[in-house]
Amino acid sequence: MIAAAPVRPATTNTCRVCAPLGAVLAFRGLRGCVPLVHGSQGCATYIRRYLISHFREPMDVASTSFTESSTVFGGKSNLATAVTNLRDQYAPEVVGLCTTCLAETIGEDTRGLIRDLAAADPTLPRLIHVATPSFKGCQHKGFHDTVEAILRQVAEGGERLRQVNVLAGPVSPADLRHLREVLAAIGLPAILFPDYSETLDGPSLARYEPIPAGGIGLDELARAGRSACTIQFGDTLEPGPGAVLEQLHGVPLVRLGLPIGVQASDAAFAALADAAGAALPESLAAERGRLVDAYVDGHKYVARRRVAVVGDPDLAVALAAFAAEIGMIPVLVASGAATGRMAQALALRGVAGAEVLEDADHDSIGARLAALKPDLVLGPSKSYPATRSLSIPLVRVGFPVHDRIGAGRILHLGYRGTQRLFDEVVNTLLGHAQDLSETGYAYL
Ligand code: SF4
Structure with a gap:
């Protein structure tokens, strides 16, 4: 039986969080990346608070801090100031820029602003942009749209390599570490992306690191367009972020459900073993x-x-x-x-x-x-x-x-x-x- 959610005057105790939160999570899987939220301070604060209370890790999320005037005239100067400050204070390899409802509602030409910024100052870090209006979807859509935007802007084609891409979705750092372990056991070189297994579950350090170690580097991700295939987890993705690699670089997409349970894990690990041309360890x-024994017990x-x-x-x-x-x-x-x-x-x-x-x-x-x-x-x-x-x-x-x-x-x-x-x-x-x-x- 399928039930539609009842019509209600307002959402009470929301079961979703905003799309830029999903974007920030995905950006944390990119090495040397600082996420930058284009919009008001409150959006970035909300995202930080939510992610910190879940991961219990420091969570630097920058904001372009829209004011009344930027809401009316656009956030061009705020964006320029934010990116310059990030370069000077964090020296990031990349800035992951996602937009809030406010920036999208005023019709901000974020892509054009980035192009102008990069042309005017070549010392700025690389900017990767994704549009994440929450009125079009929640953190689930924001996450996958960001993975697609990163792959679209970074992956390059070329001669095929003996490696696969694995797009695991918004799973836990422990899940990512386990997948890496499985890939190593199978002997299959892989680009597991996004990989926030270390950036969001790191060790205690004597000195605060503004950008935590870990994540996939841009150089590594550039090779995603040369992989033998992309294995993507997520039953409801249609077709999902991996499709961009198929469209742009001819990397075949294998779509599977999240490997939870014996049958789903069998399917996922068989796909990985197939790609490696090896038996399961x-x-x-x-x-x-x-x-299986525990199931019996x-x-x-x-x-x-x-x-x-x-x-x-x-x-x-x-x-x-x-x-x-x-x-x-x-x-x-x-x-x-x-x-x-x-x-x-x-x-x-x-x-x-x-x-x-x-x-x-x-x-x-x-x-x-x-x-x-x-x-x-x-x-x-x-x-x-x-x-x-x-x-x-x-x-x-x-x-x-x-x-x-x-x-x-x-x-x-x-x-x-x-x-x-x-x-x-x-x-x-x-x-x-x-x-x-x-x-x-x-x-x-
Ligand atoms: S205004 Fe939009 S982007 Fe900002 S916190 Fe709310 S849902 Fe998220």
């Missing part, structure tokens, strides 16, 4: 074996339990498919994004019967949770008020997770990420049953 086979605790999933559309679809794979019944799959493709993506993953809610806020999701009464919710911290009031246990996944620490270290992907998730799902259900029990069994 023993270490992955062992992880798979342990995961834990199936009696999860079978036929009803679950609701809330999150970014690709993550929500992948989690619902995982839940169905372990014998749970997905009853609600909800997202603040409005892709119009979640129902179809779920059907392609073999998930039937779940209510699909796109463009939803947490109030409307809470109302459906109250009506459907699932046994468990998989979702971000924003799902906590509703699940608390309904006494439904919550397994925190996705973004944002800002009522726990370690969000950057939540592993969702591959056999190993699925193992962690499966254990947490089972243990959360067991813990909840124990909490409600008058007997207090210690043996379950």
Whole structure:
């Protein structure tokens, strides 16, 4: 069954954040990059606050600080001042410029301004621009539009190389580190982009580094147009940022769902092994074996339990498919994004019967949770008020997770990420049953 989000006079407890936030996240996967938000200070502050509370890392996000006059006459001089200040204070390799609703609403010719700036002062850092009006989409769209803009502006064609591009989407730093580990084990050179595995989950340093180490360099990314193929994760992407490499440089695009669950991980790792012309390493086979064994051990605790999933559309679809794979019944799959493709993506993953809610806020999701009464919710911290009031246990996944620490270290992907998730799902259900029990069994 598919339900449209109910018509409501206003969004209450939003389930989406703004498109420039997705852009900033993607820019943090580029080496030596400082994100610059073209618009008012408040937008950059909001983005910083959200990202810091999730990743718990320093988050320098510059702003062109629009005032009343720049709102009327345009932000040309603000942009010039901001880029000059960034050059002098940060010495970045690249400035990632994304626009706010305000800059887009006044029709700012940001691309033209950048062209004029670069022509007038060759000492300025390279500027990469993406238009991210939030009235056209949320962080999910902002992220993928930024990945596409970067690839469009940086990748170059040429002789084919034995390497692949992997576009993993807005996953966690732990997920990115795991993918790098898998690629190394398979022996496949890869451009994993964006890679914020170090920039957003780095070590404690004696001295503050304004631009954290890590990320993919422009020189490396330039070779993305010469890869054997692009493997892109995301069921609802149509066609997604990897298509630009196919259009411009003839790099074939392989589209897969996020590798959560045995079947989805099998498909993803088989695609990587195919690209490498190699067999899967023993270490992955062992992880798979342990995961299947855990499914056998834990199936009696999860079978036929009803679950609701809330999150970014690709993550929500992948989690619902995982839940169905372990014998749970997905009853609600909800997202603040409005892709119009979640129902179809779920059907392609073999998930039937779940209510699909796109463009939803947490109030409307809470109302459906109250009506459907699932046994468990998989979702971000924003799902906590509703699940608390309904006494439904919550397994925190996705973004944002800002009522726990370690969000950057939540592993969702591959056999190993699925193992962690499966254990947490089972243990959360067991813990909840124990909490409600008058007997207090210690043996379950
Ligand atoms: S005005 Fe637009 S860009 Fe700024 S914080 Fe709000 S949604 Fe984001």
